[in-house]
Amino acid sequence: MNQDADHAQLGDRLAQWLEGLGLADQLAAAGLPSFERDLGGVARWRDPRTGLALTAEQLADLDRVLHQDGDEPAHAVPLALVQLRRKAQVRAALLASPWHGYASLAEVRGASENATRFAVHKAAERHALLVVQHEGATLVPAFQLAEDGELRPELGAVLEPLLAAKMDPWQVWSWLTQPAGLLGGQVPHEAARDPEEVAIVRHAAVRLAERAQG
Incomplete structure (x- = not known):
């Protein structure tokens, strides 16, 4: 040959x-x-x-x-390719779940798009809202929002350590919406709805943030 x-x-x-x-x-x-x-x-x-x-x-x-x-x-x-495939699969699943752009969030909030854009930007700066960039667009995952389009109050203390640690927003989105080992398989944002569980969810978020920084 x-x-x-x-x-x-x-x-x-x-x-x-x-x-x-x-x-x-x-x-x-x-x-x-x-x-x-x-x-x-x-x-x-x-x-x-x-x-x-x-x-x-x-x-x-x-x-x-x-x-x-x-x-x-x-x-x-x-393994690097396997990890990339897994990341792509996770992102596709997240993108298939509900999220808002500025226009749709403005409609839910009953505010102008410019006012909503400013509010989202300021909330993200305070680590008080998860915002994800994708192909030039700004996405606000809907799981974190109440019916009025504002952040669910119980999630503020959960989001803050994750975002302050500068974790990849996609990773934050994924962790909050999928069963978590640190919570015995519970979905963090769902567990946080229970007043008796929210402190445990925050503790898990702090531990995850420490890992990300360490």
């Missing part, structure tokens, strides 16, 4: 492996070379910096990088 055939075989093997793991779409996000299949189904790998086809040496280096996790390289799984 000649060198070109070896190169093509390695490229196809890597592509099939990543497709089988469901990780092919995470390559670009990780800053790694990615591939497209041509009309004949052959994987064509490209350097993300130059756009040029990968050389045999570059492809061999990529193979080593992707198989470096674990004690058995032949059965390794690229």
